[in-house]
Amino acid sequence: MKTLINKQxxxxxxxxxxxxxxxxxRSIMLGAISKGETNVYNFLQSEDSFRTIKAFQxxxxxxxxxxxxxxxxxxxxxxxxxPKNELDMGNSGTTVRLLSGILSTLPFESKxxxxxxxxxxxxxRVIDPLADMGALIDSSNGTLPMNIKGKKLNPITYKLPVDSAQVKSAILFAGLLTEGNxxxxEPNITRDHTERMLPIFGASIQRKGNNITIEGLQDLKGSNVYVPGDISSASFWLxxxxITPGSEVTIQNVGLNPTRTGFIDVLKRxxxxxxxxxxxxxGDEPIGHxxxxxxxSLVPIKIDEHEIAKFIDExxxxxxxATQVNGSMTINHIEELRHKESDRINTTVNTLKSFGAKIKEINDGIVVEGGHPLNGADIKAFGDHRIAMMAAIASLITRTPVTIKDSDCIKVSYPNFFDDLTSILK
Structure with missing residues (x-):
């Protein structure tokens, strides 16, 4: 789908x-492995989250x-x-990585x-620690397709080589279904929704500093879960x-988990x-407005490495x-973005360059020279929902219209994005 956006x-x-x-x-995964009825309210109705439901079905x-x-x-x-069929993960990295931890412990094969x-x-990054636990996972080049032959695993102590809540959660799920501790x-604190949700289902989990320990073979019981608004989706309106003159917006009932509010912290600085x-x-998830x-007048700031995990998606x-500040701003320690739906360092730079921004790519980051006006352009989002939505937000301050050639990719995380944009664009 091609979407034309005019500044209004x-x-x-x-x-x-x-x-x-x-x-x-996570609510679907924990509900599925628990005993009893679980009801999930305000569940995200998107392509990615439906992949998780279909896998368990x-x-x-x-x-x-x-x-x-x-x-x-x-x-x-x-x-x-x-499963009688291949488990199709679509575009959902969360589904495939977290599900791998569960499947590795089950007494059957899956693809x-x-x-x-x-x-x-x-x-x-998820195959290696699971293999350390004894998992049998076959992937010819470290990518999908991936065959998993489930079996009884062994507990491990594992230090994350990269900041990844997905890898952390995959290991914790595998550990939950494995005898022992x-x-x-994690060198830097990453989003901790798994740790906060497990007690809702009756599981015990301990954190001491940067060490998180799960006891295996706990009995989980079904529960009710209310899903707060996604702060990553809210960040587009933030x-x-x-950056748009005259704007004033209130976002209600959004999750304010401190491992996810890094973008707010950076913007305030x-x-x-x-x-x-x-x-x-x-449960332990804070919700608010x-x-x-x-x-x-925005000013450039320095960002420390330990902050990145709290706003990597933003x-x-x-x-x-940063294109709207007076001065230069460097965002580095973000090499992880090269392994998202697109090489998100490269696609961010190329998209903003299309609008006339003074921006360049460095090995592990981005350098932006602010204070230059942006113009509209025809852009391709490279199949990356966050790049497509970022381009739509940029259109609010471009001097000419923006056309997004492949805006359908937005459906994986925020299907009603353009409806919401229209509702608050005055």
Whole structure:
């Protein structure tokens, strides 16, 4: 689909964004391996999250939509059956990596496949620690397709070589289904939705400093989960309102997990006018409102390596915001972005260059020379939903229209993005 966006004015109003993608995936997985009924409210209705549901349905887990909730009738992993078909992950990296931890412990074989984009993404980062536990995973070049022959595993202590909540969660899921204690050591704190959600299902998990330990073979019980709004989706409106004159937006009922609010922290240090308010908790997950207003004078700042994991998905938006500062800003320690749906360092730079930004790519990051006006352009998002949405937000300040040639990719995470844009564009 090709989408033409014309500059029309400021962002004004109140909005709620779709349910958090990371929490939606995990709620299905934990509900499926638990015993009893689980109801998931405000589940993200997107292509990626539906991949997780379909994978478990292939293993005979009863999952259905009922009364505005996703209902899972869990019987425990002992009642999973071998999938009759290949498990198609589509574009969902979260599904394939977390599911690998579960499948590696089950007494049958499965084959995981994905679309062209996902099939280029590295899987050795999850294969290696699972193999250390004894998993039998066959991948000819460290990418999909991937064959898993499940078996009884051994607990391990594993230090993450890269900051990855997906790899951490895959190991914790495998450890949960393995006798003994499994420990993950993370050099920098990554998003911790798995650790916060496990107690909702009755599991015990311990964190001491940067060490996270899960005891294996715990009995999980079905529960009810409310999924807060996705702060990564909210971040598009945070960026848009910050850089678009006259804007003032309130985003309600959004997750404010401190491992996910790095983008807010960075924008505030740049001078952005953003306020947050925690109004409730779902288990250990804080939920609240974010209020953001246009900021005329933003300043470049230095970003430390330990901060990156808290806003890695928002780096393209940060680069866009940096085009509006007076001065130069460097965003480095982001080499992980080369292994997303696209090489997100390269595609961010190329997209913003198309708009006339003064920006360049370095080995592990991006350098932006701010203060230059942006012009519209015809751009290709390279099948990357975050690049497509970043380009749409850029159109709010470009002097001519923006055309996004492959905007369909947005459906994997934020299907009603353009409807929400229209609702607050005044």
């Amino acid at each position: 004015g400021a962002l004004k109003g109140t909005i709620e964004v779709p349910g958090d993608k990371s929490i939606s995936h 292939e293993m005979d887990v009863q999952i259905e939509k009922k009364d505005h909730a996703i209902r899972i009738l869990g019987k425990g992993v002992q009642h999973f059956t071998p 995981l496949v994905g679309d062209d984009s996902l099939s280029r993404r590295p899987m050795n 499994t420990t993950v050591i 960026a848009g309102a910050t 740049m001078g952005a006018n953003i306020e947050t308010e925690i109004t409730s908790y779902e 974010i209020h953001v207003r246009y900021t005329e 780096v393209p938006l940060l680069a866009l915001v």
